Amino acid sequence: MNKIDGHIDLYLLGKDYLAYEFLGSKLNKDKDGRIISTTFTVYAPNAKEVRLLSSFNNYEGWKHVLTKVHPQGFFSITIPENLEWATYRYELHLNSGEIIYKSDPFAYYAEERPNNASKVYDIDGYTWHDQKWFETKKKVYQEPFLIYELHLGSWKKKDGNFIRYNEIVDDLINYVKENGFTHIELMPIYEHPLDDSWGYQGTGFFAATSRYGTPKDLMYFIDRCHEAGIGVIIDWVLGHINKDWFGLSKFDGTYLYEFEDDLRRENVVWGTSNIDFDKGISRSFMQSALNFWVDYFHVDGFRIDAVSNLIYHLGNRDMGENTGALSFLRQVSNHLFSKDDRIIFSAEDSTDYARVTWPTDIGGVGFNYKWNMGFMNDTLKYFKEDPIYRKYHHDKITFGLVYTYNEQFILPFSHDEVVHLKGSLLNKMPGTYEQKFQNYRLLLTLWMTHPGKKLLFMGQEFAQYDEWNFKQELDWGLLNYPIHDSANRYFKDLAKIYRTNDALYKYDHQPKGFVWLASDHVDSSVFAYMRQSDNETLVIVLNMTPNYYESYEIPVPFEGQYEEILNSDKDIYAGYGQYNGLPLKAINEPRGHFNYHLKIKLGSLTGLILRLKK
Structure with missing residues (x-):
C-alpha cells in the first residue's frame, strides 16, 4: 500500500x-x-x-x-x-x-x-519566531485567562476598508496588552462568502480569509502575538456548513458530508446544512482542518460554535442525542490533547448536558472549557432590572454558584449579547446616564471576581454606547470623553487586579476558592463573597442599589486588617468618591456564619475589593 x-x-x-x-x-x-x-x-x-x-x-x-x-x-x-x-x-x-x-x-x-x-498557494516556508511562547506557555486552569473576543474586520478600519493581518497586528498587540488581556479570540477567519455572516457560514475551512491578506500574513499576525505573550484562539463552526453553490454542500451532487434526511440536515434559522459525523469522510475532513490550523497557524485553541446542535439533533433534546457528533468530539479531543495538553478546546453550549468539560477517559465529551451561558443570561437579566426591584431577583446572582463547579467555565459577555437590538453592555443598564456607568462598573466587578475564566467582546472595555455594527469600526472617539476614558481606566485597573492576585483565578474550578460571606442580604441587595488561594484572601462587596451606607457590616471569617485595593466609586472612575481609604480592622463579633465582621463605607451601585493584610 x-x-x-x-x-x-x-x-x-x-x-x-x-x-x-x-x-x-x-x-x-x-x-x-x-x-x-x-x-x-x-x-x-x-x-x-x-x-x-x-x-x-x-x-x-x-x-x-x-x-x-x-x-x-x-x-x-x-x-x-x-x-x-x-x-x-x-x-x-x-x-x-x-x-x-x-x-x-x-x-x-x-x-x-x-x-x-x-x-493555488504555497503554504510552506514561513519562518516562525514563537519558540519561547511554546516553551514557556502554561496550562490555563490555574492561571489568569482573560479573552478579548474580536471581529477583525470591524475592530479598526483604514479609509473604511479592511486592514491586512500584518498591518493591524502591532496596534492590536499594544492595545490588548495595555488593557490586560491574556488571549484574543478571533471570530471565524477561515474563508466565507458573506460579510454579514461574520464568518459563521464558511466555505473554505483550510483557507485563511483573503479579506485581510494571505495565509502567511495571518501566520505573521499569530507569530507576533505569541512573541508578545498573547495567546490566539479561533472561533470554529464544526457542525454545519454553508449552502452556497460553490461550497462543500452537496459537493458531488449528493449529500456527501451532510445528513441524508431533511429533518436532521436542515438548519432553517441559519440556512445551513448539518454535517453527519457518522460518515468517515466528514470526520476526516473536520479533524484534518483543526489539525491543519494547529500545525500551520500555531493557534492555541478553538471555540466551537453551536455545540448544542452537536449534542442533540438541531439542539432539540426531544430529537435525541447526536451520537455521531458526540463520538467525533471525543475523537477530536483525544487527538488535540495528544498534540498539546495546553490547548484550549472550548464549547459554546447552551444545554445542561453533563460532563461537557470532563476528559474522555472518565466519561466526558472532551472539551476543557465551556461558556457559562447561565451566568451570562441570569446576570444580564438581573442588571437590566431597576435597582428597586432587584431584591425580587436576588437568586439570579446566587444560583450560578450551585453549578459553577460542575464544569470548567468561561464567563462570556460575547458578541451575541451586543447585537440584534440587544444593546451594548452599557446600554442595557438602567437609570440615568451616570447610573448606567455605575452599573457597568458594578457588572464588570462581579464578572471579573466570580469563579470562572473571562471573555469580553471588543468595545465593551471602554463602555461603547451603541451595539456592535460589523460594517464600521469601534467607536474609538468615545475615549475622548472623560466618562468613557474613566470606564476604560476602571477596566484596566480591574484587569490588573485580576492578573496579579491569584485568589481570583487559581481555584476557579475548585470550591475551596470561593466562600459566600453575605448571600442573604435580600432587602439591601448587597452581596459579599471571598476569593482565596493558598496565600491570599480577597473580599468582594457589591451594592446593587443606589443606597449609600456610611457603615455596612460584612461578615468575615478571619481577624486582621483588610485593605481596599479597588473601589468602583472613586472619582478617577467617574464615581462619587465614597471609598475606604484606611485599612479596616475585623471586629471580633459574630455576624452571619462567621466570628468577625467589617464595617465598610459602601457607595451607591458600587463594587469594591478588599485584601486581607498578612
Missing part, C-alpha cells in the same frame, strides 16, 4: 487527520526547493468525470481532465508547471448528466469576495 492509498483508507474510515497532505492543490518541488509541477486531487464519488477550470487554461476544462486514481472516487492530475496564484475550480460531470462547479474544499487560499474561486 502506498502513502496515498493509506491516506484514502483512513479518510474513508474517518481516522485521517492529515487529509490535506494528498487532497487539494499541491506545489511539487525538486531537491533544491524549486516548484516543478502542480497536483490537484479531489474526492467526488458521484462524479463520472472531473475537469479543472483555471486561469492558466482559460477556464476550458476539456484541456485538463483529472484521472480517477481510486475506485472510491478520488480524481487527480499533475501539471508540469508552477501554478502558484492560479485561480481554479472543479467542473464535475455527474452520473445523472448534470454538470456542477465547485471550489476546492482543501484549498489554502481563495479569491476575495464576491469572487469565490480557489487559488
